[in-house]
Amino acid sequence: MNKEVRMLRYLLWDVDGILVDTEPLKFKAWQTLFTKFGKELSLEEYIPLIGHGGRENMETLLAMKGVRKTYEETRPIYRNAYIELRSRGVPIFEENVRLVREFKEKFPEIVHAVVSSEKKTTIRENLRTAGFDENFFAAVISYEDNPEMKRKPAPDMYLYALEKISAAPTECIAFEDTTSGIAAAADAGLFTVALPNKLTEAQDLLRAQLIILLGAPRKPTDIVAAFRRW
Known part of the structure; x- marks a missing residue:
């Protein structure tokens, strides 16, 4: 019997350490x-x-x-x-910003959302720095959205995000750069891609289903293929 093909409907992005080098x-x-x-x-x-x-x-x-x-x-x-x-300038991770845009181009039906432990005003500022307007992401989830939520590594923020976008965990990929973020996504039941940077590449990333090291190729089609094999 053929294994049922997983349907990927949502991409959930961390911001600090993934899109901006803060x-x-x-x-x-x-x-x-x-x-x-x-x-x-x-x-x-x-x-x-x-x-x-x-x-x-x-x-x-x-x-x-x-x-x-x-x-x-x-x-x-x-x-x-x-x-x-x-105020002196926030660098961006160009390869990851490009990955987001390539996903949008190759898989326009997939919905993008943000799940970050930052303040919402800071998240939006970081997204603008990375070149994204307000409408690119269907939802921007911050710890401020629900005072009862525990921050990462607890899964609360991802569980809240799933509820907000009406998604099942098996329909999503989360992108994180830290042990804490990976644990949060994994404990919420999400396929997780680790995109570590120079400061986080030494952290324990092994709970991620896919690890893409700094400087390594990152292609939407390869990530989707790994998700479907999960």
């Missing part, structure tokens, strides 16, 4: 924060935290560095540093 900027903002308290933060210390929520990372790092301050006291320092760094 993690180096965030790392520099964290360094700025801890420098004010006479502490140093290394890249090796920061990399495992990429993909987790800002409050979680703040509390982890404050404890790690022995800084006796609260999230509320320190967040403005980090945020102001990050905004200043962003």
Whole structure:
């Protein structure tokens, strides 16, 4: 008996680390924060935290560095540093932006949506930076959409996205760059493609069904074929 061919109807995209290269900027903002308290933060210390929520990372790092301050006291320092760094320009991942557009060209019937742990205003700004207008994505899911949602690596945001776009997990592909994001998508039952960058390629990506390393070819037809074999 032939295996039933899976129908791919939706692509769910993370943004930071996939479409825009914001993690180096965030790392520099964290360094700025801890420098004010006479502490140093290394890249090796920061990399495992990429993909987790800002409050979680703040509390982890404050404890790690022995800084006796609260999230509320320190967040403005980090945020102001990050905004200043962003004002100098946010790089994009051209190969991934091109992949999104090639999917749209080759498979115009597939619906695109965004699932990001960022603030919605920041997500939209990042999408504009990557060259996408408001109407390109059918839905933009942020942690702000539902205060009850846990952020990645919990599956809540993906489960919420599936509900919003009326999709079944088996109809979707998620694109993520971190252990945290991959876990969130996988636990929601989605076929997951890992597109790591220089900062996340050392993370554990093995729960993804397909891993496409930095600089490797990325073709919509190959990704769809892998999805259908799943």
